[in-house]
Amino acid sequence: MTAAPTVGQVERWRPEALFAAADGWAALAARWRALADTLHRLDRDSWHGEAAERGWAQAQHLEAAASDWAARMGAAAVQARRGGRVLGAAHAEFLGLLAAVRADGNLIGDDGTVTPDRSGELTSRVYHGLRQVLAADHDVAGAIERALTLAAAPAARPVATTPAAAEVVAGWPTMSQDRIGEQISAMSTEQRRRLVAGAPLQVGNTDGVPWDLRVAANRINIAEAIAAQQDILARPENDKIGAALAGGFGLGAGIGGWGTPGARDRVRAAAYLDPGWRAAAIAAHDRDAHRRIEFYRGLLADVTDPTGRSARVRPRQILAFDPARSSLIELHGDLRTAGSLGVLVPGMNTTVLDSAANVRTARRFVAAGxxxxxxxTYLGGPFPTGPDPVTGLVEAADPSYAVAMAPRLVAFSEDVDRTVDATGRHVPVTYLGHSYGGSILGTAERLGLTADRTVYVEAAGAGVGVFDESDWNNRNPDVQRYSMTAPGDPIAWVQGLPGGPHGADPDEMSGVWRLGTGRRLDGSVMSGPAAHSDVVNEPSDAWHNLLAVITGTPVRR
Structure with missing residues (x-):
């Protein structure tokens, strides 16, 4: 049996090495996934005969093995990254304890014994600290070991008896959500694992798939997205410089200016030859990849329990992740115990990489509950964006974003409804459309959204093509509708314009309950341009009214 690490050995630990291991394993997972995909795409009609049969059987076996390794390494990367944080925190706390004990002139032996220590209290504290950090190490090692072994498949098992994941998901685009759910419910645990490992993109982003599988698949998708960005960072330097130049690096930066003859050639030469320009071009190329890696790692990070009921950390619950489609959907809190569920559809200038504010908003509601x-938090596609007020106004007037995203929100509401019903409890679902999100919500209601309550918060309108209450077609005939617009919010200038792109003013619609915005925490009236966002962020009368609608409790006037 291996002896337990000593105090000195633990002091020399470097938990941050787990992050490097996680990055390496995530990259390996992506490469194994690419190999499995390549093997699956082989043209089986190009080779026939006895040798072909043996060859295709071997290819199928290798495809299954590659999928297994992709699942193993992806799961291990997730646990190593989590382990780096958990063990790093425990290690730092232990080092702090040692430093505090030594600061008083005490000596600490390798076994944890402190001298002098007449009462034994200091020794007890060091022993306890050592046990804590060793327990964290044991938990992390166990989690990584389970990730590497539980995802593995016996090499000798037959692989032809189970349809390949690609074959399973190929039919999903033409199948109902109920049928997809039935198909998965008939699978064994091993078949579901293979499905997640073999087609994570489809599993993680298809309505009708059980949410636990979507979360598991999206952890793979996120790990592979990190690996893809790391591949970008690994490109040869001259390739990076060429890409930066093609993207406009150096435009207007000088060396004669772009407008003079030969200026472009001089800038190009400087970017390749001058050390300063060369470093700047490489940094410009790498900037977006670094930002994406940091954000994606955050999606894999554990977070404190948003309900506030415990000090434990929990993995994030990503229900959809597809940066290519600007899609990111996340569940916050515990649906198994919650008595109500809210779905936040944000407004313009929302992107996947700039979605943290929406997460904070959602977590505040969860914490209050x-x-x-x-x-x-629902990002079902690209939102209008504008880097300046003029561009923003033009983009916000474009209804095409709402028209494109509304059908996806309708489909997702069906999935939400099914998942909530599966809890066996009555859990009312409230959809909040903020700003441009109000137009998306209203358009979705026109197309058949399912909701118990809808709230149009500082909304751009009641929805594209919605000019009367009869234009809404919510599948719940008893849906309750609310609206909120703070006095002085500039959004009021465009709400309900005759022939406007986002439909009628929801505040004036029949059957819609108008919510007051009341006062801020400091007692001042919730009004003006800042109120547009503050109503969902500051714990004011307006914010409490929104929480009251979500929970079905009385609102403040």
Missing amino acids: RGEVAMI
Whole structure:
């Protein structure tokens, strides 16, 4: 039996090495996944005969093995990254304890014994600290070991008896969500694992797939997205410089200016030859990849329990992740115990990489519910964006974003409805459309959204093509509708314009309950341009009214 690490050995630990291991394993997972995909795409009609049969059987076996390794390494990368944080925190706390004990002139032996220590209290504290950090090490090692072994498949098992994941998901685009759910419910645990490992992109982003599988698949998708960005960072330097130049690096930066003869050639030469320009071009090329890696790693990070009921950290619950489609959907809180669920559809200038503010908004509602509220942040596609007020106004007037995203929100609402019903409890679902998100929500209601309550918060309108209450076609005939617009919010200038792109003013619609915005925490009136976002962020009267609608409790006037 291996002896337990000593104090000195633990002091020399470097938990940050787990992050490097995680990056390497994630990259390996992506490469194994690419190999499995390549093997699956082989043209089986190009080779026939006895040798072909043996060859295709071997290819199928290798494809299954590659999928297994992709699942193993992806899961191990997730656990190593989590382990780096958990063990790093425990290690730092232990080093702090040692430093505090030594600061008083005490000596600490390798076994944890402190001298002098007449009462034995200091020794007890060091022993306890050592046990804590060793327990963290044991938990991390166990999690990584389980990730590497539980995802593995016996090499000798037959692989032809189970349809390949690609074959399973190929039919999903033409199948109902109920049929997809039935198909998966008939699978064994091993078949589901293979499905997640073999087609994570489809599993993680298809309505009708059970949410636990979507979360598992998206952890693979996120790990592979990190690996893809790391591949970008690994490109040869001259390739990076060429890409930066093609993207406009150096435009207007000088060396004669772009407008003079030969200026472009001089800038190009400087970017390749001058050390300063060369470094700047490489940094410009790498900037977006670094930002994406940091953000994606955050999606894999554990977070404190948003319900506030415990000090434990929990993995994030990503229900959709597809940066190519600007899609990111996340569940916050515990749907197993929540008595109500809110779905937040944000407004313009929302992107995947700039979605942290929406997460904070959702988590505030969850925290206020103390376990009674769960929230979903919904980014179902690209939102209008504008780097300046003029461009922003033009983009916000474009209804095409709402028209494109609304059908996806309708489909997702069906999935939410099914998942909530599966809890066996009555959990009312409230959809909040903020700003441009109000137009998306209203358009989705026109197309058949399913909701118990809808709230149009500082909304651009009641929805594209919605000019009367009868234009809404919510599948719940008893849906309750609310609206909120703070006085002085500039959004009021465009709400309900005759022939406007986003439909009628929801504040004036029949059957819509108008929510007051009241006062801020400092007692001042919630009004003006800042109120546009503050109503969902500051714990004011307006914010409490939104929480009251979500929980079905009385609102403030």
